[in-house]
Amino acid sequence: MYNILPLCHFSEIFYEKPPLGCSLYYDRVMKKRARKIVALVGRPNVGKSTLFNVLVGRRKALVEDVPGLTRDRNYGECSLGDSVFTVVDTGGFEPTSADEILSQMRSQTMLAIQEADIIVFMGDGKTGLHPSDHDIVRLLQRSDKTVFYVVNKIDSEKDEALAFDFYTLGVETLFTLSALTGYGLRDFLDALSSEIPESTGAPSALPEDQELPRIAVVGRPNVGKSTLINLLLGQERVLANPAPGTTRDSIDTIVKRDGREYLFIDTAGIRRRSRLSDVVEKYSVIKAFQSINRCDIAVLLLDAAELVTDQDARIAGYAYNHGKGVIIAINKWDAIPKDANTADACIA
Incomplete structure (x- = not known):
């Protein structure tokens, strides 16, 4: 019927x-349960959704080798040892584009940055450093957030040289890894979990x-x-x-x-x-x-x-x-x- x-x-x-405010998901899951929020931020097609799926342990976000596939904020729960937090996948961030869709995606990403406790900047080791990477990093450095800097698509030790240009961003620590193959992932996850307080009890649904x-x-x-x-x-x-x-x-x-x-x-x-x-x-x-x-x-x-x-x-x-x-x-x-x-x- x-x-x-x-x-x-x-x-x-x-x-x-009146309107319930920014992100009811945030109000219910993070404020109520005092969870840390980790936002994944970077240009289109750098592998944010691939890392997001790794963190949440399933294929929650669409992944395809197409720039701009992710457009909205996508939330999921991640458990690293005794630490439980919420991870936010975001659309490709183009700081200066006048394209209407990209501008809307930029607004969505800015909301994710505002509500996050920790931000993971992601660059693409295969395509190399891009001028937009400089703009994004400068924006993040002006925030009061904890920021991890990651160069993705470093599939093995022989690809490490692909990340050298990213040191010109002036960041202290770069994590080189491959969200697809798992190379370098453990060091990054250990560092990330060290910033997340241990949770009491099992993860909530x-x-x-x-x-x-x-x-x-x-x-x-x-x-x-x-x-x-x-x-x-x-x-x-x-x-x-x-x-x-x-x-x-x-x-x-x-x-x-x-x-x-x-x-x-x-x-x-x-x-x-x-x-x-x-x-x-x-x-x-x-x-x-x-x-x-x-x-x-x-x-x-x-x-x-x-x-x-x-x-x-x-x-x-x-x-x-x-x-x-x-x-x-x-x-x-x-x-x-x-x-x-x-x-x-x-x-x-």
């Missing part, structure tokens, strides 16, 4: 004023576990899924842009209403298989379907100008056949001409 709600009514169910109702916001590209997530949170938690395909990974975020917490999952737009243009989009769609698999309720967002398409019906059918509750919400209601019968006609 499907429930159909005008989007204004759906948002009223969850939207809580993160919101993505079974304790919270899980609600996946799904639909075709550019129907407004990320905009809805940001509205519910009262902050720019995820990138929202008119360009189709802005969201590439599934991002978990907590929404609080009347003292109860819900795990909302922002997902990439799901196009028909025949229209998938590259491997990144294919991976993104797979992650979107995986989000449906692990949710309790799927919110299928429609575009009011197009209403239900065959692809919308396929997505709804997939969720329904997998035993999920389905709420159909119609977005962009303000963009179409209406009369007293429009809503009834859409529902019919």
Whole structure:
């Protein structure tokens, strides 16, 4: 059975004023549990997501040899010996780019830097030192944060010379490693864990576990899924842009209403298989379907100008056949001409 709600009514169910502030995930998991936050920062395609997956112990972030694949902040839990902390994957940081998407990614990274206790700067040993690396390092040196400087993609001892140029950044200690092969990783992790206080007891479950109702916001590209997530949170938690395909990974975020917490999952737009243009989009769609698999309720967002398409019906059918509750919400209601019968006609 499907429930159909005008989007204004759906948002009223969850939207809580005043806005709940920067990163509810941060409020719930880090402040409450006094966890240290470690942010991974660097230019596009330096290997941040690969290291993130190593730290959290699973493939939580999409990884592909494509610059700009990660765009939103992605949070995960890491346990190193007796130390437990939260690690934040960030999008590629281009300090001076005027590109709209890169500017939005830069804003997301700046938020991660602000909330972090420890920052890991990552450079790319294969491509070498880049002018943007100097800009990023200067920015981090002006902060009051503990910063580790890492040169990634040093796959073995014979590649160590690739990191020499990075010493011109003027940093005291450089960690050369390969997040892919594990070379040099132990020295870096030992140094990192020394800055993390020992935790008492076992790691607590993160919101993505079974304790919270899980609600996946799904639909075709550019129907407004990320905009809805940001509205519910009262902050720019995820990138929202008119360009189709802005969201590439599934991002978990907590929404609080009347003292109860819900795990909302922002997902990439799901196009028909025949229209998938590259491997990144294919991976993104797979992650979107995986989000449906692990949710309790799927919110299928429609575009009011197009209403239900065959692809919308396929997505709804997939969720329904997998035993999920389905709420159909119609977005962009303000963009179409209406009369007293429009809503009834859409529902019919």
